[in-house]
Amino acid sequence: MSLRLPLVAAVLALSACAADYDPPATPVALPPEPGKPVLQRETVTVSAFLAGASSSLAELNTARCVIARRGQTVTVTTPMMLSIPVHAGAQAPLDIDCNAQIGPRLARATLRHLPETAIADPADTASRHYPEQITIRFRQ
Amino acid sequence: MKIRYLPLALPLLLAACVDYAEVKTPPQSVSFTQKRAQAAVQGYSETTFRSFRSTAKGRKDNQELVGVRCTLAGTGFKAAFVTPAIVKMPAYKGAADPITVTCRTDKERTDKTVKPINMTLLRMNQSSTTSGGILGIALTAAAKGIAKAARDPLKDEFNYPANIHLVLGVED
Numbered sequence: 001m002s003l004r005l006p007l008v009a010a011v012l013a014l015s016a017c018a019a020d021y022d023p024p025a026t027p028v029a030l031p032p033e034p035g036k037p038v039l040q041r042e043t044v045t046v047s048a049f050l051a052g053a054s055s056s057l058a059e060l061n062t063a064r065c066v067i068a069r070r071g072q073t074v075t076v077t078t079p080m081m082l083s084i085p086v087h088a089g090a091q092a093p094l095d096i097d098c099n100a101q102i103g104p105r106l107a108r109a110t111l112r113h114l115p116e117t118a119i120a121d122p123a124d125t126a127s128r129h130y131p132e133q134i135t136i137r138f139r140q
Numbered sequence: 141m142k143i144r145y146l147p148l149a150l151p152l153l154l155a156a157c158v159d160y161a162e163v164k165t166p167p168q169s170v171s172f173t174q175k176r177a178q179a180a181v182q183g184y185s186e187t188t189f190r191s192f193r194s195t196a197k198g199r200k201d202n203q204e205l206v207g208v209r210c211t212l213a214g215t216g217f218k219a220a221f222v223t224p225a226i227v228k229m230p231a232y233k234g235a236a237d238p239i240t241v242t243c244r245t246d247k248e249r250t251d252k253t254v255k256p257i258n259m260t261l262l263r264m265n266q267s268s269t270t271s272g273g274i275l276g277i278a279l280t281a282a283a284k285g286i287a288k289a290a291r292d293p294l295k296d297e298f299n300y301p302a303n304i305h306l307v308l309g310v311e312d
Contacts, residue, residue, distance in 0.1 A: 050234065052293025053261055054285070060294075103235035103298065104177035104215045140235045140293050 020059040023047075027081035031072040038085040040125045048078040048098055048109070048136040063109075063136065065098040084130050088122045091115035091129045098136045109138045160190060160224065161206050167226040170217040177216020177230070184228040185299045191223040191243050191250075194309045210243035210306065229300040232256075236298035241306060248308040256298040264288055 023045055032038050048063035063078040070092045076082070078098070094113040099106050117129045167186055172178035191208040208223045215237040219227050223243065236256035243250050264284065 050293050052291075052296055053258060054288035054291075056289055056291050056293040056296075058292045058294045101176060101180065102294075103232040103237070104174070104180050104217075104230070105235065105237060106176060107235070140296070 021061045021079050023079040023081050027083035028074055028076050029083045030069060030074050032085040033070055033087055036087040039088055039120055039122055040086045041083045042086060042128055042130050044082045044084060044130050044134055046078055046080055046082055046134045050102060050138045050140060052140040060100050063098045063100040065096055068095045086120050086129055088120055091118055091120055096136060100138055102138060107138050109136050111136055161204050163224045163226050165225060167228050168221060169228050170219040172217045174216030180232055181230045182233050183231045185231050186226050187229045187300050187302060187304055189223055189225050189304050191306045191308060194307050208243050208245055210241055212239050212241045214239040232298045234294045243306045250306050250308045252306055254304055256300050258296050259299050260296040
């Protein structure tokens with residue numbers, strides 16, 4: 001048996017790891033907390049995937065997500081870019097609640113994402129507090 | 141034929157001799173309780189439901205029962221039938237949920253949960269392997285594993301089993 005088949009399969013497998021859909025170029029803005037000045041905005045790409053048996057994975061472009069942080073919410077469809085306002089002081093976690101039609105059911109996946117840097121220093125606007133990518137995973 | 145296959149072949153031969161009751165009613169449809177479940181249907185596959193009585197503890201006599209009332213409930217659909225019956229079960233892509241089948245007589249009742257079958261994965265597992273020694277087998281297994289991981293799970297086809305047997309009475 002030649003080595004061609006496993007090599008082709010390996011290339012296919014690696015290509016399957018890449019995202020299938022590009023998010024719209026314009027980020028969706030999460031509203032700032034009332035009365036608090038915005039130090040900076042950070043853009044986070046939110047994607048959703050369906051994890052199947054045997055480690056298979058497919059990106060979903062139809063997952064509807066409600067993203068909330070300290071009472072401010074925004075509803076989006078994945079994949080999308082979220083613009084998060086950063087205020088001085090302690091950063092709140094992002095609560096993400098998504099649903100997607102998978103087979104006969106409306107599947108649900110939730111995620112609480114803690115900020116990577118908990119405190120925002122007004123003198124340091126270069127550091128990120130939220131990751132560049134957040135991935136929501138649905139199970140088959 | 142190698143002697144070690146005999147214990148496997150014997151039950152298969154005996155099973156082939158089982159004479160099941162004739163299904164006298166035409167295949168029936170499920171009724172949908174959720175529009176999303178109906179909209180997601182990719183097709184239908186026929187499942188034959190049969191009921192049996194197990195008459196002795198530790199031993200299943202598999203005496204087929206005719207005329208047992210059963211209901212089935214899935215995500216967004218349901219059906220009621222009298223065994224033996226053929227039900228046109230919905231097929232889905234991406235995912236499907238188990239169904240619960242309940243059958244009852246005046247004295248007995250049985251509940252069975254039946255999982256759908258990922259036909260895409262089943263076909264991949266059943267595809268023929270090439271010979272070529274241990275290396276060939278290992279490479280084919282690796283290629284199959286990679287192909288399974290590389291497939292799109294949203295396109296996985298799910299069917300319910302072609303035959304579902306409900307056993308009333310003493311279970312093994």
